[in-house]
Amino acid sequence: MENxxxxxxxxxxxxxxxxxxxxxxxxxxxxxxxxxxxPSQINYVIKTRFTIQDGYVVQSKRGGGGYIRIxxxxxxxxxxxxxxxxxxxxxxxxxxxxxxxxxxLFEAGAINRSEANIILAAINKDAINxxxxxxxxxxxxxxxxxxxxxxxxxx
Amino acid sequence: MENxxxxxxxxxxxxxxxxxxxxxxxxxxxxxxxxxxxPSQINYVIKTRFTIQDGYVVQSKRGGGGYIRIxxxxxxxxxxxxxxxxxxxxxxxxxxxxxxxxxxLFEAGAINRSEANIILAAINKDAINxxxxxxxxxxxxxxxxxxxxxxxxxx
DNA sequence: ATAATATTAGTCAACATTAGTCAAGAACAC
DNA sequence: GTGTTCTTGACTAATGTTGACTAATATTAT
Numbered sequence: 001m002e003n004x005x006x007x008x009x010x011x012x013x014x015x016x017x018x019x020x021x022x023x024x025x026x027x028x029x030x031x032x033x034x035x036x037x038x039p040s041q042i043n044y045v046i047k048t049r050f051t052i053q054d055g056y057v058v059q060s061k062r063g064g065g066g067y068i069r070i071x072x073x074x075x076x077x078x079x080x081x082x083x084x085x086x087x088x089x090x091x092x093x094x095x096x097x098x099x100x101x102x103x104x105l106f107e108a109g110a111i112n113r114s115e116a117n118i119i120l121a122a123i124n125k126d127a128i129n130x131x132x133x134x135x136x137x138x139x140x141x142x143x144x145x146x147x148x149x150x151x152x153x154x155x
Numbered sequence: 156m157e158n159x160x161x162x163x164x165x166x167x168x169x170x171x172x173x174x175x176x177x178x179x180x181x182x183x184x185x186x187x188x189x190x191x192x193x194p195s196q197i198n199y200v201i202k203t204r205f206t207i208q209d210g211y212v213v214q215s216k217r218g219g220g221g222y223i224r225i226x227x228x229x230x231x232x233x234x235x236x237x238x239x240x241x242x243x244x245x246x247x248x249x250x251x252x253x254x255x256x257x258x259x260l261f262e263a264g265a266i267n268r269s270e271a272n273i274i275l276a277a278i279n280k281d282a283i284n285x286x287x288x289x290x291x292x293x294x295x296x297x298x299x300x301x302x303x304x305x306x307x308x309x310x
Numbered sequence: 311a312t313a314a315t316a317t318t319a320g321t322c323a324a325c326a327t328t329a330g331t332c333a334a335g336a337a338c339a340c
Numbered sequence: 341g342t343g344t345t346c347t348t349g350a351c352t353a354a355t356g357t358t359g360a361c362t363a364a365t366a367t368t369a370t
Contacts, residue, residue, distance in 0.1 A: 005337090007346065028329055038348050043330065048345085063355025065160030066328035115273055118266075118302055122277040127301035128294065139283065139294060146282035147273055155272050160327095162356060183319060193358050198320065203355085218365025221318040251354090288353095 010035055010042070011049045014070060018056075023071040046070065052149045073153035078110055082148050089144050092137035098123055101144060110151050119147060165190055165197070166204045169225060178226040201225065208243055208255030210262055230263040237265075237307045244299050247292035253278050253299060265306055274302060 004012075010031070017024045032039040046068065050056040055075045060068040085101055093101070099120070106116045121127065123143055128136045165186070172179040187194040205211040205225050215223040230236050240256055248256070254275070261271045276282065278298055283291045 005346065029327095039329075040331080040349075041347065044346075060329060061355075062327080062329045062353070063160070064327050064357070065163065066355075068329075111273075115270055117305060118270055118273055119277070121302045121305035122274070122298050124301060126304075127298040129297065130290070130294070135285070139285070142284065143277050143282040143298075146279060147276045149281075150272060150276035155269070160356060184317095194319075195321080195359075196357065199356075215319060216365070217317080217319040217363070219317050219367065221365075223319075 006035060006037055007041065007045050007048070010037075010045045014045075014050070018070065018072050023069055025067050025069040027066070028068055042068070052152055055153070057153070073155070075153050076151070078108070079152060081108060081110070082152050086145055086148050089141050089148070091141055092134065093141045093144065094137060095123070095125065095140070098140055098144060105151070119144075122147075161190060161192055162196065162200050162203070165192075165200045169200075169205070173225065173227050178224055180222050180224040182221070183223055197223070206252075206255060208240075208252060208259055210259055230259060236263060237303050241300055241303050244296050244303070246296055247289065248296045248299065249292060250278070250280065250295070253295055256299060260306070274299075277302075 013035075014024055014026075026042075028039050028042045032042055046058055050058055050070050052073075055073055057071045057073050058068065059071070060066070085104060089098075089101060102111075102116050102119050102123075105111045105119075106113065111119070123140050128139050128143075130136055130139070168190075169179055169181075181197075183194050183197045187197055201213055201223065205213055207228075210228055210230055212226045212228050213223065214226070215221070240259065244253075244256060257266075257271050257274050257278075260266045260274075261268065266274070278295050283294050283298075285291055285294070
């Protein structure tokens with residue numbers, strides 16, 4: 001309690017609002033000024049304390065009228081399962097192995113058949129083909145992880 | 156909630172009319188004056204928020220009695236709907252424009268909400284981020300086209 | 311008819327206003 | 341001392357706003 005750094009204090013401030021509201025929308029510069037820190041510190045706080053694993057989804061817009069919006073989402077009860085698939089995907093994944101991941105999701109009931117087919121269309125050879133096999137495997141991994149993270153919560 | 160920019164406000168105004176009417180016809184200078192902006196801002200709003208990917212067709216006429224007419228088009232009436240989206244995607248596509256494509260698919264009934272969200276997860280910034288923007292836009296285009304082709308034969 | 315003028319909308323580039331990234335250094339925990 | 345976390349700011353990117361200039365069309369004068 002005593003030795004809270006400024007990031008912790010900003011985190012508490014935002015979570016206090018989120019305790020009463022489903023979401024909070026801020027202007028980055030305004031909050032930074034309010035707590036007397038540089039604007040990019042707000043990004044740091046969000047990146048380290050409002051992740052999808054914590055149950056938050058963050059959206060933002062630049063330019064005039066820009067904002068950062070943090071939304072509290074309802075996490076599903078398949079988190080351990082998703083974690084294990086994220087670990088299995090890793091930094092890169094072959095096409096063959098990625099099929100297993102999609103099949104696991106389908107068999108677990110996390111996605112239905114047509115959702116599975118869309119994911120397969122997104123990661124097949126037509127979709128990802130840079131000419132460098134390793135790059136392709138990295139991109140495929142990132143896409144799968146992004147989708148897996150999406151499947152963590154109710155939307 | 157708080158600080159909407161004027162472009163968003165003008166967009167809302169026009170879409171409110173379009174919610175009750177198939178089309179809206181305006182005089183550029185009149186709307187600009189009504190919202191206290193320069194006339195060219197109306198062009199900006201239309202160019203960024205009423206594209207064909209969004210499901211709108213815009214016609215205009217200059218000179219005396221000139222107008223800008225925005226018409227909401229029913230995409231499903233067009234049998235070449237998927238073809239037109241494939242053409243709109245092209246060799247590369249920005250994240251912003253790709254959102255419009257997915258929204259069009261949803262509004263046309265080609266995909267449901269959870270399918271749309273999966274596609275968005277597959278093409279967002281976390282998923283596709285090689286460090287080279289042009290490469291990212293090319294990959295995003297290939298993924299979208301792969302999905303569009305899948306949807307073509309699915310339905 | 312034709313030319314001149316008036317009345318609209320379109321384009322484009324400069325500038326303004328936001329947020330994001332990244333890497334260096336400081337502070338902290340062990 | 342070493343490794344992690346926090347803090348900072350320079351640089352980048354996305355989006356919005358403005359106005360000078362251009363283009364198209366209609367109206368009026370000859």
